[in-house]
Amino acid sequence: MKNSEKKTEYFDIGASPPKPEKKPTCRQIHGKTLVDDYGWLAAANWREALQDPNLLPKNIKDLIESENDYCEQVVKPLALLRKTLITEMRARIKETDGDVPDFDDNYEYYEKFQEGAEYPLYCRRPRGGWEETILLDIETRAQNKDFFDVGEISHSPDHTQLAWSVDENGCEMFKIYSKKISDDHDRADVVSNTDGAIVWNTSAQAFYYVVMDENHRPSQVWRHTIGSNPTTDKLILEELDNAWSISLSQSRCRNYGVVSLHGHESTECWLIDLNNEILPPQLVTKRQYGLRYEVEPHGDLLYILNNHGSADDFQISIAPLNKPEISCWQEIVSHEPGSMITSMTVFNDFLVWIKHNDTVPTLYVREFSSQAQHILTFDEAAYVLELSPGFEFKTNILRFTYSSLKTPEEIYDYNMATRERVLLKKQEIPSGHEPNDYVTLRLFAPTPDGELIPVTLLHHKKFTPGVGAPLLLYGYGAYGYSVEAAFDENILSLIDRGFVYAIAHVRGGCEKGWRWYTQGKLTHKKNSFSDFISVAKFLIDTGYTYLGGIIAQGASAGGMLMGAIVNQEPALFAGVIAGVPFVDVLNTMLRDDLPLTPPEWLEWGNPIKDATAFREISAYSPYDNIKQQFYPPILCITGISDSRVTYWEPLKWISKIRALMQGAGPILLWTHLDSGHAGASGRFKSLSDVALEFAFAIACIHTSTKACKHS
Numbered sequence: 001m002k003n004s005e006k007k008t009e010y011f012d013i014g015a016s017p018p019k020p021e022k023k024p025t026c027r028q029i030h031g032k033t034l035v036d037d038y039g040w041l042a043a044a045n046w047r048e049a050l051q052d053p054n055l056l057p058k059n060i061k062d063l064i065e066s067e068n069d070y071c072e073q074v075v076k077p078l079a080l081l082r083k084t085l086i087t088e089m090r091a092r093i094k095e096t097d098g099d100v101p102d103f104d105d106n107y108e109y110y111e112k113f114q115e116g117a118e119y120p121l122y123c124r125r126p127r128g129g130w131e132e133t134i135l136l137d138i139e140t141r142a143q144n145k146d147f148f149d150v151g152e153i154s155h156s157p158d159h160t161q162l163a164w165s166v167d168e169n170g171c172e173m174f175k176i177y178s179k180k181i182s183d184d185h186d187r188a189d190v191v192s193n194t195d196g197a198i199v200w201n202t203s204a205q206a207f208y209y210v211v212m213d214e215n216h217r218p219s220q221v222w223r224h225t226i227g228s229n230p231t232t233d234k235l236i237l238e239e240l241d242n243a244w245s246i247s248l249s250q251s252r253c254r255n256y257g258v259v260s261l262h263g264h265e266s267t268e269c270w271l272i273d274l275n276n277e278i279l280p281p282q283l284v285t286k287r288q289y290g291l292r293y294e295v296e297p298h299g300d301l302l303y304i305l306n307n308h309g310s311a312d313d314f315q316i317s318i319a320p321l322n323k324p325e326i327s328c329w330q331e332i333v334s335h336e337p338g339s340m341i342t343s344m345t346v347f348n349d350f351l352v353w354i355k356h357n358d359t360v361p362t363l364y365v366r367e368f369s370s371q372a373q374h375i376l377t378f379d380e381a382a383y384v385l386e387l388s389p390g391f392e393f394k395t396n397i398l399r400f401t402y403s404s405l406k407t408p409e410e411i412y413d414y415n416m417a418t419r420e421r422v423l424l425k426k427q428e429i430p431s432g433h434e435p436n437d438y439v440t441l442r443l444f445a446p447t448p449d450g451e452l453i454p455v456t457l458l459h460h461k462k463f464t465p466g467v468g469a470p471l472l473l474y475g476y477g478a479y480g481y482s483v484e485a486a487f488d489e490n491i492l493s494l495i496d497r498g499f500v501y502a503i504a505h506v507r508g509g510c511e512k513g514w515r516w517y518t519q520g521k522l523t524h525k526k527n528s529f530s531d532f533i534s535v536a537k538f539l540i541d542t543g544y545t546y547l548g549g550i551i552a553q554g555a556s557a558g559g560m561l562m563g564a565i566v567n568q569e570p571a572l573f574a575g576v577i578a579g580v581p582f583v584d585v586l587n588t589m590l591r592d593d594l595p596l597t598p599p600e601w602l603e604w605g606n607p608i609k610d611a612t613a614f615r616e617i618s619a620y621s622p623y624d625n626i627k628q629q630f631y632p633p634i635l636c637i638t639g640i641s642d643s644r645v646t647y648w649e650p651l652k653w654i655s656k657i658r659a660l661m662q663g664a665g666p667i668l669l670w671t672h673l674d675s676g677h678a679g680a681s682g683r684f685k686s687l688s689d690v691a692l693e694f695a696f697a698i699a700c701i702h703t704s705t706k707a708c709k710h711s
Contacts, residue, residue, distance in 0.1 A: 017067075019658075029607070043057055050643050064671050071668040093430070093489070096112075109122075119138035147167070147170045148166065152197060161178060165177075165198060202255070221236040244599070245263075258270075267292050268286060295324075304318065310335070314514075317331050350365055360382065376421075397416070400414060408435075410427070439461055456505070465542065468544070468546035478508045506532050522605050548704040559581020559582055574633075589607050629661070629662055632665075632704075639678075640674075641674075668696075
């Protein structure tokens with residue numbers, strides 16, 4: 001630890017936390033009585049308050065602000081450390097930086113940052129030229145705004161117009177603006193309440209977008225004609241089932257808008273002909289329970305990534321574009337159990353896909369004319385590959401990004417015909433970074449039921465496994481989302497202070513295929529929690545850390561993981577960091593009026609109608625299983641405009657823990673008063689949260705070590 005920090009790494013435990021009033025509410029369900037002392041914190045006008053938090057009742061707003069004041073008071077001794085961490089992390093960011101341009105016809109499009117700017121400029125120049133046009137000055141537009149998130153920027157097919165979507169309060173409701181590039185004046189016909197997606201029609205006279213309903217569910221596709229009043233826009237497609245949502249994208253060939261209607265278990269795709277707005281959307285194949293698929297049109301064919309039959313880990317099929325129903329699907333890339341195809345894209349002459357095996361990706365390329373196929377692999381034990389196919393369809397060039405926990409992001413152009421790879425850009429770390437000073441590795445932690453949990457680790461080469469070190473253990477484990485082992489320059493601030501960083505790839509993700517996901521949901525949800533605990537104990541037993549040396553971290557559904565494991569094994573952790581934590585699972589799943597509840601029943605179960613689901617969720621829901629026991633220090637960070645995990649979940653959670661806990665803490669909540677689920681916007685503002693989290697982690701380790709010495 002750095003000498004200048006030794007006196008700053010403790011909490012001010014003299015501060016008094018807020019004590020919200022208990023106002024018990026009771027309800028009977030499935031023969032049980034539920035009592036909630038803090039249910040009143042969910043404001044009746046929550047829908048309106050998501051978009052304007054000033055509408056919250058004064059007593060609730062005052063409590064949230066009091067929690068922020070208490071948090072700042074407790075961590076006040078960490079002020080110098082937090083400032084030092086921000087300085088370190090900012091020094092790793094190249095302030096004057098830019099993207100590798102994406103080619104489209106006669107232009108190159110790219111973003112670039114100016115020194116000191118939170119937000120980029122979106123620009124273009126002639127292909128191969130240097131005469132730059134600034135299409136969108138996001139930094140200027142974000143001035144005097146507490147939150148500013150650009151969802152999508154889309155130029156028209158003829159390159160004469162620009163449309164972009166913006167969320168200005170963090171609740172993920174985007175407005176779409178447009179303008180002629182030649183005159184740079186925003187049009188008056190602003191489209192509101194969208195999810196941010198924009199798909200132009202071929203004539204560049206209109207664009208398609210997705211509307212959010214009153215419960216923040218993307219439920220309709222509309223077409224807006226440029227220059228017209230949005231009240232005259234045309235409804236194209238609507239999803240009436242409140243357990244399903246809509247997403248919209250443009251096909252790679254750019255002739256179709258691809259509409260995906262999806263629940264947790266199934267999808268249904270439609271194609272919008274962007275060349276002929278008179279034609280109605282074309283159904284690919286109607287929804288079937290358990291059938292999941294994605295599509296890409298290619299000439300007269302449709303390429304389909306799907307799980308039809310027993311292909312749980314996905315296969316690739318083709319069908320005639322004019323007969324795309326499932327009976328016409330023909331398999332061309334076979335399903336391989338345990339190796340999941342996670343993405344697919346098509347070019348004019350090539351098919352590309354990525355397959356994961358124990359979280360490690362392999363990139364596959366197949367030429368249509370010869371059917372010749374080859375793969376790209378890399379040497380590190382754990383790494384990330386991301387496809388960036390760009391705008392062009394008729395090209396031999398595939399762009400992809402590579403990184404690992406120790407290797408900064410590298411952007412390559414790969415010639416799929418000649419198999420030549422060209423490094424276009426490597427992420428620069430201005431303050432310096434030598435990847436060989438660090439070690440990445442993959443381990444497998446055993447569980448009591450015989451599974452092996454993948455664990456990805458990063459540590460400094462000076463660390464010797466066996467002697468133990470403080471360790472930050474991250475987990476998620478839900479929705480089939482796989483946690484990628486990507487480079488994060490911020491984590492180096494802990495690694496260089498002697499920490500080990502570990503990712504527990506617990507059940508609930510797809511790291512080991514679809515089975516891995518199904519074994520961490522519904523009645524199997526408890527596996528996610530026991531897996532995380534097994535990984536923690538394994539890392540202690542193998543000498544990568546020690547008892548009292550682990551900081552657990554997770555966000556959103558990973559915040560639920562944090563709430564569950566700290567109820568079950570509080571003494572195992574020196575501290576817990578929970579971001580926008582989904583911790584009030586039972587009460588949320590019992591409210592069908594909340595934005596995500598009906599879609600989420602397929603992930604967690606429906607406790608309203610299903611007594612078994614009620615019992616299962618009741619048994620692990622973090623808020624409902626808080627005990628009169630010791631709790632380690634907990635830091636919770638959330639956003640007041642969060643439509644995914646509403647502000648009252650973490651507020652209720654920390655209030656109840658404080659009321660019941662017997663020793664330890666502190667229990668801290670920091671609520672952003674100007675943002676939502678994604679936290680602060682801007683590339684530097686977000687560093688404040690990271691610095692708070694890391695300073696908290698360091699303080700927890702020193703507090704734990706001090707307690708051990710005195711025990």
